[in-house]
Amino acid sequence: MSDVMPLVHAVNVHKSFYGVEVLKGIDIDVAAGEVICLLGPSGSGKTTFLRCINQLETIQGGRIWIDGELAGYEEKGGRLHRLNDKRIAAQRREIGMVFQRFNLFPHKTALANIMEAPVHVAGTGKAEAEKRGRELLERVGLGERCDAYPAQLSGGQQQRVAIARALAMDPKLMLFDEPTSALDPELVGEVLAVMRELAAAGMTMIVVTHEMGFAREVADRVVFMDGGVVVEQGPPEDVINNPQHERTQAFLSRIKEETEEHAAALKERVAAEEL
Amino acid sequence: MSSAAAPEDTGPTPPSGAQAERPGTIDAVPVRHPWRWVTIAVILALIFLLVRLLLTNDAFNWSFVWQAMVQSPVLNGLMLGTLLGTVGAMVIGITFGIALAVMRLSDNPVLSGVAWIYTWFFRAIPRLVLLTIMGALGVLFPDGLNLIPFGNDLAHLFGADHLGFATIDANRVFVGVLGGIIGLGLSEAAYMAEIARAGILSVDPGQREAACALGMSNGKAMRRIVLPQAMRVIVPPTGNETIAMTKDTSLLIAIPVTTELFFQLSSIGSRTYQTFPVLVAAVLWYLVVCSVLMVVQSRLEAYFGRGFGTSAPDEGFRTRMLSMIGGSK
Numbered sequence: 001m002s003d004v005m006p007l008v009h010a011v012n013v014h015k016s017f018y019g020v021e022v023l024k025g026i027d028i029d030v031a032a033g034e035v036i037c038l039l040g041p042s043g044s045g046k047t048t049f050l051r052c053i054n055q056l057e058t059i060q061g062g063r064i065w066i067d068g069e070l071a072g073y074e075e076k077g078g079r080l081h082r083l084n085d086k087r088i089a090a091q092r093r094e095i096g097m098v099f100q101r102f103n104l105f106p107h108k109t110a111l112a113n114i115m116e117a118p119v120h121v122a123g124t125g126k127a128e129a130e131k132r133g134r135e136l137l138e139r140v141g142l143g144e145r146c147d148a149y150p151a152q153l154s155g156g157q158q159q160r161v162a163i164a165r166a167l168a169m170d171p172k173l174m175l176f177d178e179p180t181s182a183l184d185p186e187l188v189g190e191v192l193a194v195m196r197e198l199a200a201a202g203m204t205m206i207v208v209t210h211e212m213g214f215a216r217e218v219a220d221r222v223v224f225m226d227g228g229v230v231v232e233q234g235p236p237e238d239v240i241n242n243p244q245h246e247r248t249q250a251f252l253s254r255i256k257e258e259t260e261e262h263a264a265a266l267k268e269r270v271a272a273e274e275l
Numbered sequence: 276m277s278s279a280a281a282p283e284d285t286g287p288t289p290p291s292g293a294q295a296e297r298p299g300t301i302d303a304v305p306v307r308h309p310w311r312w313v314t315i316a317v318i319l320a321l322i323f324l325l326v327r328l329l330l331t332n333d334a335f336n337w338s339f340v341w342q343a344m345v346q347s348p349v350l351n352g353l354m355l356g357t358l359l360g361t362v363g364a365m366v367i368g369i370t371f372g373i374a375l376a377v378m379r380l381s382d383n384p385v386l387s388g389v390a391w392i393y394t395w396f397f398r399a400i401p402r403l404v405l406l407t408i409m410g411a412l413g414v415l416f417p418d419g420l421n422l423i424p425f426g427n428d429l430a431h432l433f434g435a436d437h438l439g440f441a442t443i444d445a446n447r448v449f450v451g452v453l454g455g456i457i458g459l460g461l462s463e464a465a466y467m468a469e470i471a472r473a474g475i476l477s478v479d480p481g482q483r484e485a486a487c488a489l490g491m492s493n494g495k496a497m498r499r500i501v502l503p504q505a506m507r508v509i510v511p512p513t514g515n516e517t518i519a520m521t522k523d524t525s526l527l528i529a530i531p532v533t534t535e536l537f538f539q540l541s542s543i544g545s546r547t548y549q550t551f552p553v554l555v556a557a558v559l560w561y562l563v564v565c566s567v568l569m570v571v572q573s574r575l576e577a578y579f580g581r582g583f584g585t586s587a588p589d590e591g592f593r594t595r596m597l598s599m600i601g602g603s604k
């Protein structure tokens with residue numbers, strides 16, 4: 001192993017809620033520029049792990065380093081000292097997060113959503129932030145909708161604004177928690193296209209998803225989690241096409257069925273609309 | 276239905292005839308509401324009785340009502356005791372109330388306990404009693420109030436009694452409109468704390484998380500993201516509170532503060548024996564003030580509601596009246 005730390009270096013991460021252990025010792029490394037897809041059945045701890053990475057949850061065991069810096073603590077005189085609110089906020093600035101339910105600020109327009117953090121967290125000037133915000137909206141294909149409020153946008157458009165909002169802080173790492181699973185099937189593609197473009201541009205990404213096509217095509221590595229542990233990981237063609245572990249096989253065949261059902265339903269709907 | 280069906284077979288056939296038209300604009304007879312006409316008749320009869328009473332009963336003495344309303348002591352009372360009192364008390368109440376709500380919701384058990392005790396204490400005390408106490412508080416500080424807390428105690432400790440930090444006369448603070456504003460404001464804060472707490476809790480926790488994920492501190496996320504959205508829920512009951520406060524300024528006499536609308540009008544009434552007309556004058560002024568407040572409230576609601584739901588305006592009163600009597604078209 002080289003002495004250069006990967007961008008994300010998570011070691012033996014433990015997390016419990018009210019005494020129930022949800023993460024039971026997760027080890028995951030993500031190199032700069034790498035895209036990994038986190039797969040696993042519902043309740044396996046994927047969301048919780050993402051939230052631990054940007055400290056929306058505090059962990060009870062293990063360590064997470066982001067770009068060589070220990071998350072949430074400082075080591076002084078052989079003891080860990082908890083960082084204060086301000087310094088944790090500063091660490092989160094380096095990490096963009098995209099939520100399943102978008103979580104756009106409903107009282108602000110698309111452009112104002114994107115400008116919010118650069119202006120009020122990073123201290124960028126308004127004019128510069130606005131210029132950058134318009135560029136970002138252009139990049140996610142929404143250059144025309146700067147002044148729309150989230151409620152006036154479709155789910156797919158909202159999620160693209162949310163991605164642009166996270167990018168506005170120039171994060172080193174982007175976390176995606178099932179970014180397309182709250183969307184109507186016909187809107188999934190536009191969001192995945194933006195993420196694909198982002199991956200191609202070299203962004204480091206951890207993506208929780210059930211979109212196998214995306215994982216196969218975009219991920220450098222696929223990590224399969226179940227019951228709060230990493231069951232297996234490797235290149236997508238190995239893990240998805242030729243899973244070694246029984247639990248991975250069961251999960252993938254269930255997902256395959258569901259995807260086929262979805263596709264059939266979508267086809268029927270499109271056919272019905274064309275009539 | 277099977278898609279193999281022949282094209283002629285398309286369900287129930289429309290009225291025969293080659294040039295049978297396709298159904299067009301709907302021009303239906305609306306549902307009739309006979310009971311609405313009965314209620315309208317009853318209400319009109321009651322309005323007639325009321326108007327006749329207002330116009331023909333001499334006890335109203337309308338010309339005296341108009342005169343009393345614009346007497347300069349009355350106008351002073353309106354401006355100082357009633358309006359300034361309301362605004363001042365609400366500013367204190369809203370500011371402290373939001374602070375108390377944030378304290379109440381904080382992880383810090385001391386802060387949340389203090390907020391709870393505050394609310395418990397001030398909600399228990401009737402405003403009339405509280406204002407009477409405010410007026411009497413001067414008794415507790417015969418030597419005046421220290422402008423710098425502990426200043427004189429510290430001076431005493433270091434044997435420097437001669438320093439004598441500045442003090443002010445306690446009665447100047449507690450008596451008069453200022454005392455009333457403080458008293459009503461502190462009481463209001465207890466109610467506003469509950470309203471603000473409900474407002475903050477109504478905001479999706481995902482909003483705070485999204486703000487934190489962007490690198491905002493908890494305080495900034497509260498100020499910039501959560502509170503502006505909570506305002507949507509906070510404003511309507513705050514409008515109620517403000518209107519209630521306008522009326523509660525008539526309790527200022529307990530301090531006693533006499534530059535207040537109702538006291539001034541009723542003293543004109545007792546001087547002139549025109550007791551009823553001055554009451555009517557008071558009612559009219561309170562109606563005016565509350566109407567203005569309602570306009571302000573609806574503006575605020577529109578402002579804080581931006582981005583939520585449709586922005587289509589509520590259908591107008593006229594449209595609804597017309598549709599009620601079945602004549603909408």
Ligand SMILES: Nc1ncnc2c1ncn2[C@@H]1O[C@H](COP(=O)(O)OP(=O)(O)O)[C@@H](O)[C@H]1O
Binds near residue numbers: 049
């Ligand atoms: N805030 C919480 N409080 C209590 N239990 C939680 C909380 N968040 C998640 N859990 C539990 O942790 C487990 C893992 O959840 P999650 O990380 O959301 O799984 P996934 O994203 O893989 O579906 C679930 O059993 C869930 O009920």
Ligand SMILES: [Mg+2]
Binds near residue numbers: 046047048177178
């Ligand atoms: Mg999840």
